Amino acid sequence: MTALRATGVERTFRHASGPVPVLRGVDLEVAAGELVTLSGPSGSGKSALLAVLAGFDRADAGTVELAGEVLTSPPPWKVCALLPQALGLAGELTLAENVALPIRLGRAGGSLDRVTELLEELGVGELADRYPGEVSFGQQQRAALARAVIGEPRVLLADEPTAHLDQRTGPTAVHVLRRAADAGAAVLVATHHDEVHRAADRTLVLDRGRISVG
Numbered sequence: 001m002t003a004l005r006a007t008g009v010e011r012t013f014r015h016a017s018g019p020v021p022v023l024r025g026v027d028l029e030v031a032a033g034e035l036v037t038l039s040g041p042s043g044s045g046k047s048a049l050l051a052v053l054a055g056f057d058r059a060d061a062g063t064v065e066l067a068g069e070v071l072t073s074p075p076p077w078k079v080c081a082l083l084p085q086a087l088g089l090a091g092e093l094t095l096a097e098n099v100a101l102p103i104r105l106g107r108a109g110g111s112l113d114r115v116t117e118l119l120e121e122l123g124v125g126e127l128a129d130r131y132p133g134e135v136s137f138g139q140q141q142r143a144a145l146a147r148a149v150i151g152e153p154r155v156l157l158a159d160e161p162t163a164h165l166d167q168r169t170g171p172t173a174v175h176v177l178r179r180a181a182d183a184g185a186a187v188l189v190a191t192h193h194d195e196v197h198r199a200a201d202r203t204l205v206l207d208r209g210r211i212s213v214g
């Protein structure tokens with residue numbers, strides 16, 4: 001079953017220096033249970049695409065369907081979670097509070113019991129009571145991953161989730177993403193890392209605003 005479908009998605013940023021066309025008709029599908037990686041050079045539009053798919057940004061043309069429903073505004077928070085490239089942790093909340101936040105706001109399903117478990121699995125359990133400004137960027141990234149997966153969304157979008165991780169923590173993050181797919185989520189991961197591509201079922205390439213391989 002297709003859990004994520006984009007059809008003819010276009011996005012042009014209106015910049016003072018002129019229009020910046022980034023997405024020029026993106027078509028893609030990710031099935032429930034699939035882990036798909038999204039590759040493409042820096043600046044090719046991977047983050048722009050994930051933001052549109054998550055409903056954080058609006059396409060100029062085209063449609064996005066999540067779990068069979070056309071994406072609306074506000075987006076269906078419980079269906080889809082995005083781990084943004086810039087992480088987006090709230091600086092005034094501890095790592096544990098950040099991970100719990102989507103559940104506490106009613107924007108994700110899942111159990112608060114898993115907050116500690118997920119942080120421990122990702123190797124930041126001892127840092128649960130620290131604020132993002134008191135831990136490294138890679139440690140923040142692992143907390144942001146925990147926040148994205150805790151609600152067990154049907155569609156999980158992760159933007160370079162291993163960018164700041166090392167040889168020990170990277171594979172754990174990949175394992176958490178793979179497990180989400182194996183549990184039935186449609187998982188789309190923008191990445192430059194081979195270890196993530198190797199764990200994927202297939203790879204899509206974003207090239208000049210369109211999917212060129214997939």
Ligand SMILES: Nc1ncnc2c1ncn2[C@@H]1O[C@H](COP(=O)(O)OP(=O)(O)OP(=O)(O)O)[C@@H](O)[C@H]1O
Nearest residue numbers: 013014015020022041042043044045046047048049
């Ligand atoms: N608000 C904006 N206004 C104008 N141009 C923008 C804006 N946001 C992004 N862009 C441009 O859109 C293009 C795509 O950016 P995007 O961040 O999606 O790339 P990316 O593929 O995720 O790159 P990276 O691998 O470096 O993360 C870039 O050329 C960028 O400069």
Ligand SMILES: [Mg+2]
Nearest residue numbers: 046047085159
């Ligand atoms: Mg990016």
